[in-house]
Structures are given as C-alpha cells and as structure tokens.
Amino acid sequence: MKSGIALSAQSLSASLGGRAVLYDISLNIVQGQWTSILGPNGAGKSTLLKAFAGLLPHSGSVSLLGQPIQSMPRRSRARALAWLGQNETAADDLSAWDVVMLGRLPHQAWLAPPNDKDLAAVERALRFTQAWDWRHRPLGQLSGGERQRVLLARALAVEAQVLLMDEPLANLDPPHQADWLCVVEALLMHGGTVVSVLHEITIALNANRLVVMREGRVTHHGATQDAATRDAVCQAFDKRIAIHPLNGQWVALPHIPSVNPFHPVPKDASP
C-alpha cells in the first residue's frame, strides 16, 4: 500500500455567499486509498470536496500530489484529478459516447480529433460502468441511474490519479451501488486515490478511511476499522444512527422512534 499524500489541506477556510462554510481544516488524504467524507446535511462535505478539486476560492492551502493546486497548470491539474459533481448536467443532446469523450479533454490538443488512446479510454470507461450498450443514445433519453453511470464513465475516462466524487450513488439502485464499489476497488488496485462524499453510510463504511464532518469542521479522521471512527460517525449524527456488524460488513441504520408507526414489529422478533 502506498503511503504518500494525494491531497493535503492546511488551514483551509471557505465561505459561500458571504457565509463561512469551512473553518480552518487541516487534512491529509492518503494516496492509493478510498477516503469517504461523512456528516449530516450542511456539514460542508461537498464544499470541502470542491475546495480539494480547486473549484472554490478559499483561504489556506490545498496541494495535489505535493504541488500547490492553485499554481498547477490547468491542464496538468485536470489530468491528475478527475471530478464527478452532483446534478449539474444539462447535456441532454449529447450521446453517452460524446459525454464520456469530454473526459479526454485534458489529454487532447484544442481542435485535434480523438486519437486511439482516447477511443480506447472511452470504451474502457463505458464497459467498466456497463454503459457500453447504449453509448449512442442521447443522455436526455436515459434513466437517472443510466445517466449516472455515463457520468461516472466520463470521470473515469480522464484516467486521473485522484478521483473526487460528490454523491456518485444518486439514482443508482442497490445492485448498481455494489457495482460502483467494484469500480472503486479496481481503481484502488491500479494505484488510484478515491475521495467521495456519500449519504449512503453503509456503502461509505467500506472505505479505507473516513473523514467525519460537522458544522464546517472535521471532527474525526481515521480508519473505518477503528471503533473510535465509527463512534465519531454516530456522534456526528447526534447518535441518531447506529452501526451494526452484519454478515461481515458494517451496516448503518437510523434510530426509528420506539414504536414504528407504520409497521409495528412483533414484540418477540429479535432486533
């Protein structure tokens, strides 16, 4: 396992629309691992991810693979770091293939047509996310889940060392969420670094490391296997969730009021 630092933030603060959102965050993201950022709504998770991607003005410093991100040439930064945002796309007219090919922009000269390497990367990404069969269909004609897989393929086609994903599981059904985990695993096997913001805590508990956030601050950062990390996750949600072991994996469940008002569970059923 590599132990270098992929992304590093030092005294990072940021505000949105005049309101402070991130306060003095110092954090190192380990290379070759999957780090998941968790926290309740409004904790500043997506903002932190954007700041890591160099997409947000901030104070303090962020470095990518040892270089200050703001002073990196735009294209080399784009080749080193890929970004998958949430719900921004209006590319309904483009075919899935065209969308994924946009991921190759950082590698292409301005007006040059795609070369063999680009074509191979796009095909690999589309097959990887099982979107190959409908590569010719316009994005506007795909279902939410299919769309999300194309957008993931777009981010994969960049073939960057570091991949940042904001809510990548939106619209994906549970089997495709599991497929997403396989994609992440494959990326890690090839030495990639993955940072994700997820609301699906059970999926996030598969990450190597967790960054727990609350009210714009990092309250904990550690390995998922540490009990202290899982405790910190429950704390961040005011103990309104509990994490249980089940069939060899960790499962997060919300605490539901003492009696389930919709489907009361029989008293003799085990919890």
Add this chain to the structure above:
Amino acid sequence: MNVTRTGGLLAWAALVCAAVVVLGLCIGSAGFENTVGALLGPPNAERAMAQQIVWDIRLPRTLGALAAGALLGLAGALAQGLFRNPLADPYLLGSASGASLGVALALASMGSAGMLGSSVVNEASVAASVFSSSVWVRLGLTGAAFAGAVLAVMLTLSLARGVQHTLRLLLAGVIVGVVLGAVTSLVLLFSPDSLQAMQSFLLGSTSFIGWTSCLLMAVVWLLCALAAWTLARVLDGLSLGEATAQSLGLPIGPLRAALVAVLALATGTAVAQTGLIAFVGLAAPHLVRAMARVPHRQLMWLSSAMGAVLLGGADLLARWLIAPQELPVGVLTAVLGGLYLLWLMHRGSGSLGGLRT
C-alpha cells in the same frame, strides 16, 4: 454516425436554400413572375428589366434574408449553449433593446434636425420604413442600431460584473432590456414623428437589404461560425456543469467572454440590417434538435442552416401572401415561431417537452 446525419441535413438545407433563392427571384410585388425565364430569354427590354429587378433588388434581398437567418440561427445556438437554457434567445444580452434605442435616438435626432432644415430629414421623416432607400439615412440607422446593440451588451456585462455567473448575466440582460425599452418609449413619446419609422424596425424587415448589407452579414456569419466552431467543445463541456467544465481544464472565464463576443457580434449585425426579427434565433436550434441530437460543433452549422431556411422561407411568404402588399417578415416569424413552440410543448417529446405542465 452523427456526422453522416449532419451532412445529410446540411445537404437538405442547401437544397431548400437554393429553392428559396430561385423562388426569391420570381416573387415580387406582382406575385409570381417568371423572371428566371426572362433572364435566360433573348436580350430585349424585358430581359434588361428582369436583370435590373433581380440583380438590384431580389437577389441581394433573398441572399440577405438567408444570411440574416444564418446569423440569428447561429446566435440562438450559442445563446442556448452559453446559458444552458433551451429558452435562451440571442436578444437576451440586451442587444435588441440597445439597437432599438439606437434607432429611436437616430430617428429622433434626424427629426429634430429637420426643424433646422437639414436635407436628410425629409427622407427620414417621410420614410415609411426605417430601411429608407437613402444611403446616408440607412448607414446612419444601421450604425446607430449596431452601436446601440454593442453598448447594451457592454452595459449588461458591466452590470453582471463580467461573464462569470450565468444567472447574473441573464438577470442583467433582462434588466437592461426593460430599462432601455422604457427609455426608447420615452424618446418616441417626445418624437412622435419617428413612431411609424420605428415600427418598421421593431417589426423587422428584409425589404431593403442591398449588396453591402448582404456581403457584410455573410462575412460576419463566416467569422462567427468559424469562431463558434472552434469554441464548440467549450459549450459541450459547459453542458456538463460549470464545475465539471472547470475540472476538465477549460479556462471558463476567457472562453465565455469569447462566446459572448461572438454572440453579440452575430446578433448586433443581424439586428442592424434587418430590425428585430423574432423567434428565428429561438426556434432554429429547437428545430434542429427535433431532427438530430448532435454536439455543439455540428449544431452551429445546422442551426445556421435552419435559421437561413426559416428566414428565407418567411421572407418569401411575406412577399407572396398579400401581394402586392408585403407583410413585415418579423410578424410572420413571430406568428409561425409561436405556433411552432406551442406545438412542440403539446407534443411533449421535443427539447421543450419538459415545459409541459
């Protein structure tokens, strides 16, 4: 796959444009005349007359309508890509209201100069159309329209504090449109003589396009289309969202400024030559999308071609429907464009399908 389809559609558009040109030579104030036959016939007085009518009036007008349509179609595709909104139209940055104010001010100043006995005035005040046959009046009004359009776009940009925020740009465009519209009304209130001439401008007309205008629009279209073609991948990138486009290494700020400049130049040139022609810029990209879903690089050419077909066709209809009278072509495009958008909404499957409630 897309490229073949685009080629096919462009070939169709070229054929339709050729048909528009041939018909455009034959349709005049007396309805349909076989001018082409006369042109190819024996050299006599009829042929000389036909030559004059075709060469001096109908050919530049028909080609001009095609060029203006191509400019508006291109500007529409640019605006919708830039604002990431299928309802964006080329006049959104305030160019239309700026051009109107420019023309209103020019007409009013010509009117007041008339009281001082200037020779230009009579023509300006007598002209039933803003597109007067006097070269000086036309040059002055065209220049005023263009200057107004450019200044309004600059005002919009300064109010929006640059081109960084699409929504701010859109809002600034709307504000500039409303305020300049009010100022135009005020100018017209104090100079009622200009009202009739102003009306021609507001309704849009292709009647008085000469060779100079025609050439100017063709050259500007070529420049704008080439610029748009080179910037098309930026629009594709932007359609993925601003953050994603930025993450792909695109220098969004300067590229957006370049796109706004191309949009302003294309719209300003068309408006200055033909007045405010409604709906062509809005409808052309939608019509293309109803036939083929293509990346922006191909959309630029197809939308230009569709704009040319639309305005060229509307120009023919405007001349022919109530001949020897002529309908203002802008009224026709507004009615036809409105009906088309309505149909698209009810059909629910087009790019406006999402608007159905």
